[in-house]
Amino acid sequence: xxxxxxxxxxxxxxxxxxxxxxxxxxxxxxxxxKSNIRDAFRFLHGIGRGYTLAEIVGGKVGGGGETVWxxxxxxxxxxxxFARTYPxxxxxxxFRLAIEAxxxxxxxxxxxxxxxxxxxxxxxxxxxxxxxxxxxxxxxETDIPRLQIRLSDGxxxxxxxxxxxxxxxxxxxxxxxQPGLVPPPYQDPVPxxxxxxxxxxxxxxxxxxxxxxxxxxxxxxxxxGQNLPTVLESICTDPDRKQTLxxxxxxxxxxxxxxxxxxxxxxxxVHLYITERNGRKVSAYSASDGTLRFLAILATxxxxxxxxxxxxxxxxxxxxxxxxxxxIDLIERQTARGTIQVITTTHSPALLxxxxxxxxxxxxxxxxxxxxxxxxIRPVSELPNIRELRETQGLGRLITSGWMExxxxxxxxxxxxxxxxx
Numbered sequence: 423x424x425x426x427x428x429x430x431x432x433x434x435x436x437x438x439x440x441x442x443x444x445x446x447x448x449x450x451x452x453x454x455x456k457s458n459i460r461d462a463f464r465f466l467h468g469i470g471r472g473y474t475l476a477e478i479v480g481g482k483v484g485g486g487g488e489t490v491w492x493x494x495x496x497x498x499x500x501x502x503x504f505a506r507t508y509p510x511x512x513x514x515x516x517f518r519l520a521i522e523a524x525x526x527x528x529x530x531x532x533x534x535x536x537x538x539x540x541x542x543x544x545x546x547x548x549x550x551x552x553x554x555x556x557x558x559x560x561x562x563e564t565d566i567p568r569l570q571i572r573l574s575d576g577x578x579x580x581x582x583x584x585x586x587x588x589x590x591x592x593x594x595x596x597x598x599x600q601p602g603l604v605p606p607p608y609q610d611p612v613p614x615x616x617x618x619x620x621x622x623x624x625x626x627x628x629x630x631x632x633x634x635x636x637x638x639x640x641x642x643x644x645x646x647g648q649n650l651p652t653v654l655e656s657i658c659t660d661p662d663r664k665q666t667l668x669x670x671x672x673x674x675x676x677x678x679x680x681x682x683x684x685x686x687x688x689x690x691x692v693h694l695y696i697t698e699r700n701g702r703k704v705s706a707y708s709a710s711d712g713t714l715r716f717l718a719i720l721a722t723x724x725x726x727x728x729x730x731x732x733x734x735x736x737x738x739x740x741x742x743x744x745x746x747x748x749x750i751d752l753i754e755r756q757t758a759r760g761t762i763q764v765i766t767t768t769h770s771p772a773l774l775x776x777x778x779x780x781x782x783x784x785x786x787x788x789x790x791x792x793x794x795x796x797x798x799i800r801p802v803s804e805l806p807n808i809r810e811l812r813e814t815q816g817l818g819r820l821i822t823s824g825w826m827e828x829x830x831x832x833x834x835x836x837x838x839x840x841x842x843x844x
Contacts, residue, residue: 423763424618424731428518431503432465433458433496434790438799443784444757446765447777449821450788455797456735456767459788461494462517463622463733463765468494470619472596474589475533475543498542502535512536514546523613525553531593541591545569545581548594550615558598621730627718629711629740635691643721647714651694651706653721655684663724673748674716712740719749723756734766743772750776771818782812787821789830798830805829 424442429435434455440448450456468478473491479501481493499505505513516532532547546569549559561570561578569581571594581590588597596616625645632647640649641656658664658681672679683695683703694706696713706714722732737753738746750773753764758780768774777785785802802808802817806829811820820826 423522423760424519425522426520427459427462428516429459429462430518431513431515432462432517433501433503434795434797435799436503436796438797440786440799441784441801442763442765443780444760444763445753445777445781445784446763447773447781447785448765448767448788449769449774449785449802449826450767451790451827454788454790455799456788457495458797459799460624460733460735460767461496463731464494464624466517466519466619467622467624469531469593469595470616470622472592472616474541474592475545476541476591479543498535499537505535505537509537512539512544512546516547521613521615521618523615523618527552527613527615529595529615531595544590545593550595558594560594618730623722623730623732625718625722625732625734627715627734629714632714632718633706633709635687635693638686638690638692641725643718643725647718650714650718650721651684651692653725654682654694654717655692657721657724658682658684667720667724670720670748670752671717674745675713710740712742712745715740716745716749720752723752723762729761731763731765734764736768736770737766738768738770738773743770746770746772747776749773750778750781754778754781771816771822774817774821777817782817785817787826787830789827791831800830802826 423444426439426441428437428439430437435458440446440459448456448459465478468491471491473482477491479494479498481489482491484490494501499509499513502513502515512534513536514532514534516530518528518530521527521529528549528551530547530549531545533543534546535543547560550557551559555574556572557574559572560581561572569590570578571581571588572578581588581594588594599614599616623645625643625647628646631644632650634648636649636652638652640652643649643653654667657667664681668679668681678699680697680699683697684692685695686692696704696709698704719737738749741749754777756762757764774785783801783803786799787802787805789798789800790796791798805826811825
């Protein structure tokens with residue numbers, strides 16, 4: 423599990439840290455920087471997939487001309503804070519993560535962008551530190567040609583050493599993990615950190631896609647909800663998971679649900695029907711957007727192949743406020759098992775009112791300073807008098823009234839935060 427992410431000079435964050443738990447909720451006004459946090463996780467995902475820094479930012483095209491990776495939002499000189507201010511110099515940014523995986527691991531990468539450099543992006547520094555010390559780290563000066571790598575066994579060699587075929591525009595992490603390059607720099611058993619990054623999913627569920635039939639055997643839900651019929655069909659082959667799916671779904675809807683059917687059309691594609699005990703059948707084409715979104719979230723969390731990190735933007739979209747407690751309860755139960763981690767942004771006051779104490783401890787607010795345009799990230803639990811106000815006022819009221827932003831503005835300025843009134 424990723425337990426913290428520090429962003430330095432990435433987009434509108436000068437130097438901010440997001441604390442993460444099994445279920446992490448991020449709140450904040452529009453244009454405060456919530457989507458930039460998503461972009462940071464997409465950057466890490468690109469590292470895990472073995473892309474160069476330029477490919478992570480600008481997109482990757484496969485050998486057949488197909489797009490295999492969508493570029494990160496924004497122009498290249500908007501990725502790094504101040505890059506547009508000094509276009510002829512190297513502008514640097516960095517990520518630092520704490521990862522809990524049979525011990526604590528510390529991963530750090532510092533990259534740079536120069537629009538006049540042939541590669542555009544380069545790695546300036548990087549390390550992976552395990553419970554027993556550094557597994558690998560860069561040493562020497564941050565001038566790329568003189569950068570050195572030191573492995574846990576003490577060996578040290580130049581970054582651009584032709585014997586190892588390492589390149590400067592790609593994270594060291596995925597180059598060292600590739601077979602045939604460098605003997606594994608393991609001091610202790612090391613988890614597959616690239617796989618942790620590579621398993622981050624970004625679900626932007628679209629009812630239009632979820633209504634579409636799917637091909638038999640497609641058991642992974644697409645980022646927009648593709649393959650919902652066959653993913654649900656796969657879940658229903660296991661009696662226990664099917665019953666769990668039905669139990670949650672029955673709580674969500676007033677429908678007297680008996681089960682699901684997955685008929686094939688003449689082309690062989692699988693459709694989704696919800697069946698009620700009175701014999702009525704409701705197709706995915708007729709189901710409400712909120713019903714489909716909840717089904718897709720269920721399919722994600724109950725799929726036996728589920729694992730890793732799931733990032734949702736506005737997870738509550740399309741779901742009635744009086745059913746949000748079901749969604750929160752489901753996520754908190756599933757993430758407590760330890761195999762998945764969920765991160766979501768939200769604008770919903772109702773959602774904040776249903777979270778348990780663990781989720782509350784991992785809820786952060788993002789605030790944009792109107793004078794510098796910098797984003798600030800703070801755990802909600804660290805705001806002044808927040809526990810008392812949570813009990814008496816409710817988090818929902820605090821977010822709708824703008825109290826959280828006011829509290830952040832005052833604490834960021836160093837003023838008397840205790841005087842902030844709800």
